[in-house]
Amino acid sequence: MPIEKIDTERCNGCEICVDGCPMDVIGFDGESKKAFVKYKKDCIACYNCEQDCPVEAVYVSPQRGTMIPPAW
Amino acid sequence: MSERRVKTDVLVIGGGLAGCFAAVKAKELNADVVLTEKNYVGKTGCSHYARDFMVFKEEWGDKFDEWMQQFSQIGEYIADRRWDEIILRESYPRFRDLISWGEPFYKKDGTVGFPEPEEEPFRLAFRKTKYRRTAVISKFGARHKMLIARKKVIDSGCKILDRLMITDLLEKDGRVVGAVGFHTRTGEFYVVEAKATVVSSGGLGFRAAPYGRQFNTGDGVTMGYRAGAVLTSMEFGQGMYVVKDCDTVVIDGPVAEIGKKRDRVTNANGEEFLNEIPHVPINILWPLEFHKGRGPIYHEPYGVDREKYKEELKKFDETAEGPWITMLDRAGLDIFNDRFEQYMAFSGNFVTGGLRVNTSCETNVPGLYAAGDASGTNYTGPTYAALGSGMAGASITGYRAGQGAAQFAQKVKEFKLDGSEVAKYRQIVFGPLEGKSGFSPDHVLMRIQQTIFPYEIRMVMHGKRLQAALTMIEFFRDHFVAKLRASDSHDLRKAHEVRSMVLGAEVMLRTALFRTESRGWFYREDYPRRDDKNWLKWIFVRKEDEKMKIWAEPVPKEYQGDTSLPYEERYPLQYQKE
Numbered sequence: 317m318p319i320e321k322i323d324t325e326r327c328n329g330c331e332i333c334v335d336g337c338p339m340d341v342i343g344f345d346g347e348s349k350k351a352f353v354k355y356k357k358d359c360i361a362c363y364n365c366e367q368d369c370p371v372e373a374v375y376v377s378p379q380r381g382t383m384i385p386p387a388w
Numbered sequence: 389m390s391e392r393r394v395k396t397d398v399l400v401i402g403g404g405l406a407g408c409f410a411a412v413k414a415k416e417l418n419a420d421v422v423l424t425e426k427n428y429v430g431k432t433g434c435s436h437y438a439r440d441f442m443v444f445k446e447e448w449g450d451k452f453d454e455w456m457q458q459f460s461q462i463g464e465y466i467a468d469r470r471w472d473e474i475i476l477r478e479s480y481p482r483f484r485d486l487i488s489w490g491e492p493f494y495k496k497d498g499t500v501g502f503p504e505p506e507e508e509p510f511r512l513a514f515r516k517t518k519y520r521r522t523a524v525i526s527k528f529g530a531r532h533k534m535l536i537a538r539k540k541v542i543d544s545g546c547k548i549l550d551r552l553m554i555t556d557l558l559e560k561d562g563r564v565v566g567a568v569g570f571h572t573r574t575g576e577f578y579v580v581e582a583k584a585t586v587v588s589s590g591g592l593g594f595r596a597a598p599y600g601r602q603f604n605t606g607d608g609v610t611m612g613y614r615a616g617a618v619l620t621s622m623e624f625g626q627g628m629y630v631v632k633d634c635d636t637v638v639i640d641g642p643v644a645e646i647g648k649k650r651d652r653v654t655n656a657n658g659e660e661f662l663n664e665i666p667h668v669p670i671n672i673l674w675p676l677e678f679h680k681g682r683g684p685i686y687h688e689p690y691g692v693d694r695e696k697y698k699e700e701l702k703k704f705d706e707t708a709e710g711p712w713i714t715m716l717d718r719a720g721l722d723i724f725n726d727r728f729e730q731y732m733a734f735s736g737n738f739v740t741g742g743l744r745v746n747t748s749c750e751t752n753v754p755g756l757y758a759a760g761d762a763s764g765t766n767y768t769g770p771t772y773a774a775l776g777s778g779m780a781g782a783s784i785t786g787y788r789a790g791q792g793a794a795q796f797a798q799k800v801k802e803f804k805l806d807g808s809e810v811a812k813y814r815q816i817v818f819g820p821l822e823g824k825s826g827f828s829p830d831h832v833l834m835r836i837q838q839t840i841f842p843y844e845i846r847m848v849m850h851g852k853r854l855q856a857a858l859t860m861i862e863f864f865r866d867h868f869v870a871k872l873r874a875s876d877s878h879d880l881r882k883a884h885e886v887r888s889m890v891l892g893a894e895v896m897l898r899t900a901l902f903r904t905e906s907r908g909w910f911y912r913e914d915y916p917r918r919d920d921k922n923w924l925k926w927i928f929v930r931k932e933d934e935k936m937k938i939w940a941e942p943v944p945k946e947y948q949g950d951t952s953l954p955y956e957e958r959y960p961l962q963y964q965k966e
Contacts, residue, residue, distance in 0.1 A: 335431065335550075336428065337431075338431060338432045338602075339427075339602070340551065354878075360595070361635035362602075363715070367531070378635055378715040380632070382595070383834075383838075383841060384597045385838070385841050387683050387843045388678060388681070
C-alpha cells in the first residue's frame, strides 16, 4: 500500500494533507495536533500529501498498490 | 443521524474543472450556487491531475476545416460534429477565462505566466503525418491549478460543501429538485433542495490503476440513470499507459512531445508492433498484442535527448504533473537507460459517454444538467479526439451547463418537499450502516475489478466473455449490493461507490453486447471490422419499468464522412492485417 508513514516528529499539524487527500485516507488527531494515516488501504498513490507537505513528513511508496491483472 | 437542509437555486455535484466552471457561470447569472464534492474542491477530479488544455485559434494558424476533418476521422464518423465545432470555437474563450481566474500557462519562451489575449502560448506540435496534423495543446503552469479554481468559485460567492457524498437525486413531479447525501466524516444527512442541478462528478472509472482517476466511480452518471435520464455511448472506454511495477502513468506522451521520434515499444519477440501505425489513437493495439501472447510489452528509451527530456519531466513535476522522476527513481527504474514493462490498463468510460445532453448541456429530465466526463456529448466518438480536449471539454460543458441551469432556475416554479419523500431517501443513504452482517464495499470492489479489468473482457471483447462478465455483475447486483454493510461514514462512501459501479458495469456490458461491430478503441473479436452499414449509430440506455432499455439511433448523414472511400483509407487505425 503506497502511503507508508507520516513522521509525527516532523508533522507541524498544518492539515494540508488532511484536506488534500482525495480518498480521505489521512486523519487528524485533535489531541496531539498531528496528521496520521487512518485508512491506509484506500490510498491511491496520487502523491498529493507528499508533494504538498511543507516539512517533508510524508513518505509514499512507489510500489504498485492498484490492481492490474497480468496479461502475460 | 442529524439532518441538514440546504436550499439553493443551482446545485453543482462534483468540483473538478467542469463543476467549477458551472458554479462560476451560474453565479455570474445571479443564481445562488452550492457546489458539493465528495473529496475536496481544489484537490480532486481528473482535472487536478491533468496538464493539457487544447486551445484552437485560427489566428494562430489552426485551420477549422482540417480540425473538423481530423475529429471526424479519429472519432470514426460517429463523433458529434455540433460538439466538435463548439469545442473548437469555445476553447479559446474558456482559456482566457482561466487566465482571468489567475491560472498561469506556459508561454512560448518556456516561462510560466499569463499570456496576453493575442499572444500565442506555448503549444505542442506533434509531427505532421498524413492522418494527424498538429496538436494545439497549451499547458497549465501551476500544479495547484484547481486550488486557483477553488478560490475563483469562493470569490464569486458560491458556497462549497467538501466531503459531501451525494448519493441520489431528489425527484418531484417528474423534475429533479436537488439531491441527498451525507458528510463522509461527520455522517450527517444532507438534503440539498435546488431548482436546477448540474452533475459534473466525472466518468466511470472503476477505481482503475491509471493516475488520477481512482475516485471516478460513475456516481453522477448512475444517479442520473436512476432518475430517468438517458445515457449514451456507455459501451466505449479507454486504456491508459501505466508502468507495470510502479504506481505512475508514463510515458508515451512526453516522449512524443519532446523527442523527434517515438520511443520504441516492443513485444516479447523484440518486434516494434506500433511502427507502421500512423499517429492516430492506438491504445487498442496494446491489448491486441497481449491477446496474441506477445507480452511482456517493453518501453525502451530510444531517439530521445535524455538531458532535455529529464529537464522537461522535472518541469512538469514542479508545475502541472505528478512527481514522476521522484517516483521512478524511488522504484529503481532508470527510464533513460533501461527498458521497463509497460501496461495498458482499462480505465473506464470517460470523455465521450455519459448523460445524454443537448448543446445547452440539458438532459431529458427537467432540472438536470450534466458537464465534464459525466456528460455524454459524443464529441470524440470511440477514441480520444485530441490531447487537452478533456480539459477544454470540461470547461466548455461546465460553462454551458452552469448557464443552462441558472436560466432554468430563474423561470421555474417553487416546490415543496414533504417529510415522507425525504424519509425514503434517508433509508437509501444509510441502509448499509444498519445491521451487523453483510458484504463489505472492499470485497465488492475487488470482485468488480477482477471481473472488468482483465484485458480479454472489456478491451479485446467477445460476446461470450461479455455475457460471462455480465452474469457475474448481475450476481453482484442482486446479492452483494442488496446486502452491503458499511462500518462507518468513510466506509459508507465506498458502499455507495460500489453500488454505482455495479450499475455502471451493467450498463457498460449490456451496451457493449449491443454494438455488434468494432470501432475505434471498441474492439470485438467476434465482430472485428467496422460495420458502416449497420453501425454508424449511437447507443442509448434508459430505465424503463425498472429494466434497462437499450436502443440505437443513426448519426446524422453529414457526420458519416465519405462512405464511398475504401475501408483502409477510411480507417487508418487497423486492428491487424484485416
